[in-house]
Amino acid sequence: MPLTDSTALIIRRFQSDDLAAVLRIEQLSFDADAWPEIDFRNLAEDDAVLFLIGKRGIELVAYVIAWLVDGEGYIANLAVHPGVRGQKIGRSMVERIIADLISRGADDLALHVNENNHAAIRLYESLGFRTVEETPDYYEDGSAGLLMWRPV
Numbered sequence: 678m679p680l681t682d683s684t685a686l687i688i689r690r691f692q693s694d695d696l697a698a699v700l701r702i703e704q705l706s707f708d709a710d711a712w713p714e715i716d717f718r719n720l721a722e723d724d725a726v727l728f729l730i731g732k733r734g735i736e737l738v739a740y741v742i743a744w745l746v747d748g749e750g751y752i753a754n755l756a757v758h759p760g761v762r763g764q765k766i767g768r769s770m771v772e773r774i775i776a777d778l779i780s781r782g783a784d785d786l787a788l789h790v791n792e793n794n795h796a797a798i799r800l801y802e803s804l805g806f807r808t809v810e811e812t813p814d815y816y817e818d819g820s821a822g823l824l825m826w827r828p829v
């Protein structure tokens with residue numbers, strides 16, 4: 678089936694046979710900061726973790742990972758395949774996981790983002806997140822990490 682911009686995005690829980698495609702997108706997206714395979718395997722087995730993937734047609738194009746600790750929903754990872762960015766997939770993934778976190782009882786939401794990641798910062802700001810803390814040298818290349826937060 679040809680993949681067009683109008684092919685519907687289906688969001689569902691991660692399954693083990695999604696792993697190879699997730700790892701590929703992770704490497705393409707984060708390079709030196711990419712999480713190792715074992716982290717994804719461990720998170721996939723943890724019932725407290727929300728691990729969602731997005732598919733368009735047969736292609737896995739995105740994933741998002743979050744968890745809830747003491748009422749705070751933390752969005753730990755998000756990536757969209759570079760070939761299909763700018764088509765509202767990232768926004769759809771974040772909106773869906775926020776809705777899931779809220780339905781599990783989140784009172785507020787948080788995440789970390791690289792200070793130089795303007796696309797992601799803009800996405801999160803458009804969803805109501807604001808920077809509340811900056812941690813120097815948070816990423817492999819020495820970039821600062823911004824802690825972004827919003828109430829539910």
Ligand SMILES: CC(C)(COP(=O)(O)OP(=O)(O)OC[C@H]1O[C@@H](n2cnc3c(N)ncnc32)[C@H](O)[C@@H]1OP(=O)(O)O)[C@@H](O)C(=O)NCCC(=O)NCCS
Nearest residue numbers: 706755756757762763764765766767768790796797799800
């Ligand atoms: C950040 C990322 C997930 C966005 O996904 P996407 O599907 O391309 O984004 P969307 O099309 O849903 O865009 C949503 C919003 O993000 C912002 N945005 C997305 N791409 C942007 C760009 N190139 N420049 C500026 N803002 C951008 C805009 O605010 C956009 O809203 P708009 O289209 O109404 O203006 C994607 O770029 C990605 O996977 N990047 C690499 C991994 C990463 O940085 N993950 C986040 C870690 S915290």
